[in-house]
Amino acid sequence: MTITVVIPLYNKAQTIERALRSVQEQILQPDEVIVVNDGSTDGGADIVSQQNLQYLRLVQQTNQGVASARNHGIAEAQGEWIALLDADDEWKPEFLLSMQQLHHSYPDCNLLASAYDRIDLQGNQRTAHIRGLNSSAPTLRMDHYFDVAAHSEPPICSSAVMMKRETILSVGGFPEHIAQGEDLLTWAKIALSTAVAYCQLSLSVFHVDDLVTTGTPKRRPTDADPVGAELEDLARANPEQQGIQDYVALWHKMRANMFLRVPKQRRACYSELRKARLWNPHLSLPTYHLLLMLPYTLRMRLITLLQR
Numbered sequence: 001m002t003i004t005v006v007i008p009l010y011n012k013a014q015t016i017e018r019a020l021r022s023v024q025e026q027i028l029q030p031d032e033v034i035v036v037n038d039g040s041t042d043g044g045a046d047i048v049s050q051q052n053l054q055y056l057r058l059v060q061q062t063n064q065g066v067a068s069a070r071n072h073g074i075a076e077a078q079g080e081w082i083a084l085l086d087a088d089d090e091w092k093p094e095f096l097l098s099m100q101q102l103h104h105s106y107p108d109c110n111l112l113a114s115a116y117d118r119i120d121l122q123g124n125q126r127t128a129h130i131r132g133l134n135s136s137a138p139t140l141r142m143d144h145y146f147d148v149a150a151h152s153e154p155p156i157c158s159s160a161v162m163m164k165r166e167t168i169l170s171v172g173g174f175p176e177h178i179a180q181g182e183d184l185l186t187w188a189k190i191a192l193s194t195a196v197a198y199c200q201l202s203l204s205v206f207h208v209d210d211l212v213t214t215g216t217p218k219r220r221p222t223d224a225d226p227v228g229a230e231l232e233d234l235a236r237a238n239p240e241q242q243g244i245q246d247y248v249a250l251w252h253k254m255r256a257n258m259f260l261r262v263p264k265q266r267r268a269c270y271s272e273l274r275k276a277r278l279w280n281p282h283l284s285l286p287t288y289h290l291l292l293m294l295p296y297t298l299r300m301r302l303i304t305l306l307q308r
Contacts, residue, residue: 004079008069039063147243
């Protein structure tokens, strides 16, 4: 089992050394680490160049986005397996060893992942809520990925996953035409093509940056929704997949939640709620409709109170 770690880097000079240190501290060392500098302007690439790691390679590209950076690293990789790590996240020392053990326990699974912690800017840390695994065993085969994903926080985090290189290439890599949700779409495509092995131990730390949940989103949802369109196509083509329709509904509910927190976006929010109900008629959405009736300032105050 040969492992290449791919780290996309864009203006993360303050955290890239921490990410690389977490790789260096792995019990099982990778065969190579590729950092793809996606046109950083803050000196992060210089920090990478100063690291004394024999297996580390720095690859340069103009700024094209995280999907392109990941694809570039995967294309350059020599390893049979690709482990992803974002430049502002970190692994616990057991991560790669646990992924190797997952592979030995579930050799037919080409996508391996673990639970992960979320830590916000105030230092509050918790393990992501993953529901529906139906087992308390430390490791398991996730037979119903979409059912789990539809009722949880994302079960697969882009800094807590390892996959066969040929598997990610078989779905075309990460879609570079998508600015938000490209990773969720990629996991959905892979989950339709291979079984998923999962470790319920939290082995990665996801540092929440601009994913604001109570205020106005820093990343405004785009009017076009290529992820939703592709997920709907996948659901129509794979109606036998347990939970896939609920997962599409969840995606539209997530978009509705973002539009709810943007001024003058009532119509867009209602549109997403209608799509969510279309895919899951049993979805209960009265809170959204109540909040949409309120002036924006009052709405945001109530959202903040509800999420405390």
